[in-house]
Each structure stands twice: as structure tokens, then as C-alpha cells.
Amino acid sequence: MSHADPDQLTLVALGEPAADRSTSDHVRGCAACRAELASLREVVALGRESHVELDLPMPSEAVWDRITAEVDRKNTTVVAVPPHRPRRRVRGLLAVAAAAAVIGAASAVVVDRAATSTPVAAEQLLARAQLSRLGTAPGGARGTVRVVRTGDHAVMRVAVDGMPAPQGLYQVWLYDGVDTMIPLGVLTGGEVEVPVPAKVDLTRFKVVDVSAQRLGQQEHGVSVLRGELG
Template identity: 35%
Template sequence: MSHLDPDQLALLAIGEPVASPDELEHLASCVACANELAEMRRTVRIARSTLGDEALESPPDHVWTAVAAELGLTATPDAASGADRPRKRSVRRGRRAVWALVASLVILAGAGLGAWAIAARLGPTSIAEASLDHFPSHPHAVGTADVEEARDGSRTLVVTLDGAHVAHTYQEVWLIRNDAGALISLGVLAGDRGSFPIPAGVNLQEYRLVDISAEPVDGNPAHSGDSIVRGALRFA
């Protein structure tokens, strides 16, 4: 037999007995349908854990009509009468079930967005950024820098760098004083992205230049003079 409809799987996921023996046998042997049902059940469990056991009010008929159209259902709340009343009850039960699932997902999504918004407000804030321009000896290099400040006042420099592989060297990240008279090493960049704590007391208005250099493995902690990219921080 063909696969079960997604709306029928949704009803099964929330406990509605809407499958015939043949359909249940298909579920037992069809990996695709079984996996889809398992994923829907997982979503329902998450939604129910968020909502608790509160009952959901059944929506007006025009809302059900819209949901049915979206799911591709042909039955409507008023489609049955007289001898078709058992079918009508089944349709209405299905309507309540699908509405419960839709409402649960909407509420769950809202809760997730709210948590994300709170986390965003409590997370670090970007206070400065820079585009890092390549030096002539590294024409394919491009980089960015972003200074993030946490609620406790600590600051982190986040840098990215692409197109700058130099054999037998490692890449080091620096803050350079505006007049180039002093510099501070923040650490070694491993890969194309890295985060580096900025020492407390460093005045970024004075050390606005972000530099990434190619350093030979020679044990010398000084800047090699081979800058890959550099750029000046712009403050928000």
C-alpha cells in the first residue's frame, strides 16, 4: 500500500486511533513512515512538556477550514449529516487533534523565540568592528574583526581570516597602537576563526589596529614584520 498521509501521521502522533489494521501493518514495515511518525511524536512530546496538561479550546470552523486546506484535507466540519454522523464525530475529533498539534507548535515556537530574545539581551554586545585588508604579499587574504563586550565588562576579539595559508608559519593576532609604537599579542589563530580575550585595562581607542601576521616557528615572540591583514576598529 502507499505511504500514510502526513495529516494521518500527525493524528497518530497525538494519540488518535485513525489507522486501520492494514495501515498499522504498513507502519511496522515502512521505514519512511515509521521515522516520520517518530519525529512527529518527538515534537508532540516537546510541545506537551511545554504546555503541560492544559486543555486547548477548539477553534472556530473557519480556522479549521484554513488548517484543513493547508494540510490538503477534503473533509470539513459540516460535511457529514444524518447517517454520516459517526464520520462527522471522527472528523471533529481529528479537527481537535490537529488543532491541538498546531497550537502546541505555535506556542512552542513562541516560547523558543522568547528564550532567544532574552538570551540575545543577556549575551555579549558588539562594540567595535573592522574589515581587515590584505598586504601586498598576501593578495588573496581577507579578514574581519569584532569586539564583543560581556555584561561583566570583559571584552573578546573575534577574528576571521580566509585565503592566507603560508607554509611553515603560524598566524598570530595582535592589537597595535595607533602610532604603531607598541603592540599586544592576543594569541595564535588556529583555523579561519578565533576568539581572544582582551586584557583588562587595554584602551581600544588607543589600540585600534587589529593585525594578523605570519610567524615562522623560530621561538622569537616578536612580530615577524610579515603582516597578512590589518584594519582599524570602528566603534558602534
């Protein structure tokens, strides 16, 4: 009793329709061919699992040509299949096709993630400063300042250490060293990141001042830490 062509079973396992009705009719009535088709489908399913490796024979050059044609079938009107390929080569065809499916799925995930993820903007260091204690601060008080540009805006990161909890709050200022001070934000928990106004010239306002403020106090309070950007 003749059985269905192995290549036809291969294509059916890969999701292609049978080449002719006689193949479908034969598979429905032949237990051996149904078992073979089920086995081939299991190989394809395993190949599409990215964590499963298939231990199958390496296909020949002719099979590689067939796989190339199969992968490109959406751009091809007719795919020629040699009519009598040995059965072990059919298994090799399935191994390559399944591997191609895994690679294609992985590539799609990578492309999708690359398309949807937001790139992280590189930071550019604009200036830095060491904050030194003034006479009103405890002996161990100190701090650091970093001004960085991320994207199209600049931020100032201030961190202090050795400062007691204030009666009111600590305020961060930019100072021109003469008579103008610009409030940037409230320092809480020992550190803060505050935006630097776009129109502020850091070569003019290059003194960073941390002051102790009473609650509700609008004017500059008592300076406790100060440093110059450079």
C-alpha cells in the first residue's frame, strides 16, 4: 500500500494546504500517515518554542534552496518541490523551517521592543560644586551639586549631609554674588533635583546657596551652605 508523499505531509505540517484532494483523503483513511503527520506537527511545534533545541539531521543544499523558497513564498506564485525527497531530508526540512520560525518570532519581538521603547537620553555634565558650611551650620555639614543636561533641559541635583532637621525648611538658590538670588526649590530628605530655568546664565549665577527658611518666608533666609559652580 502506497503512502502519502513525505513532502506533502511536510507542507501540511507547516500549515500549507494539501496539494491535491487525494492526499487529504489518503491521510484520513491511513493510520500510518496520520501518525506521521502528527509526528511532523510535533516537530514544528517544538521548533517554534524558543527554548527547545531540535536534534535532527542537517539538510542538504537542495533542502536549503527549498527552505529559501518556502520563506519567500509570500512573494512567489509557485513553489516547486522535488517529488521524491528521502524521508530523513524531510525531517531536516522541518528542522530548518522550525528554526526559521523561531528566528522570525524572536526578530519580531526585538523590532517591536525597539520601536516601542523610549530611548534614554544621555546626560551631559554642565557644572559641579562642593558646598561648604557657613558659620551658622554644624561642623560636619557639607554638600555636593551637579548640573546636568538631559534632552533639552537642565537640572540641578543637590545632596547635603550632616544637616539637622530644620525648624522650617531648607531652600536652594542660585546667586550672582552681588544682589540677585533665584529660588530653585525646597531641599527635603537631604537631596533634591530641581529644574534650572532655561534663561538663567550659569556663568553669571554660579553660586549655589542653601538657606534655612521659616515656613511661609518668601525672602532669602539664613545661608548655611554655599559653593561655586565650575
